[in-house]
Amino acid sequence: MNDSDITTTEQRRLMLVDDDPNLVVLVSDYLEFRGYEVVTAENGKKALELLEHEIPDLIICDIMMPEMDGYTLVKLIRENRRLSWIPVLFLSAKGQSQDKVKGLNTGADVYIVKPFEPEELIAQVESSLRQATRLIGHRKPAIQTTQKLRVRENVELTPTELRVVQLVARGLGNREISKMMKVSQRTVESHVSNMLGKTGLHNRTELARWALESQEF
Missing domain, CATH: 3.40.50.2300 (Response regulator)
Structure with a gap:
């Protein structure tokens, strides 16, 4: 195709x-x-x-x-x-x-x-x-065949955190995200760290998977 x-x-x-x-x-x-x-x-x-x-x-x-x-x-x-x-x-x-x-x-x-x-x-x-x-076609099989993530209940993200996690889910790195959002890489790292703490997830890969699953990709 x-x-x-x-x-x-x-x-x-x-x-x-x-x-x-x-x-x-x-x-x-x-x-x-x-x-x-x-x-x-x-x-x-x-x-x-x-x-x-x-x-x-x-x-x-x-x-x-x-x-x-x-x-x-x-x-x-x-x-x-x-x-x-x-x-x-x-x-x-x-x-x-x-x-x-x-x-x-x-x-x-x-x-x-x-x-x-x-x-x-x-x-x-x-x-x-x-x-x-x-993006959808590439990510979907991986999500369906991977063990279900364990995420804390009632996770609430700020609008800025939502934007960051969406960009993480697209596969962008901290440098690319910082340029798009016009903030420092340290600020992006802080948002990622905060989201890992809120969700109980362990790394960016799990965070991206959670974002895609939550958004029904």
């Missing part, structure tokens, strides 16, 4: 979150023409309501929206264990370098500046879906 087969063997459901009705129609039509099923929401608040009932394979999201902007939406998604694995692509007219950095640090996987070429959007969607599929 080649990479393109991953996204064409079954119809993928995408969520498009944008308050511009003209853009929603254009992007939805283009994505549906390429074989995707598209669910739409006009702002972050409506998107969260939809996410209570269905989980898309990927979210495409504007930043500047009424009621709830894209930054807040992505932050809430990344803090929710049921949703945190979903790839998110930001579409925004805010094209300065600091805007892109803020978007990626908030938790988006890709940042595309409006106006954009439809083919660029499709390429980024397919790339993100392939990456998510490879």
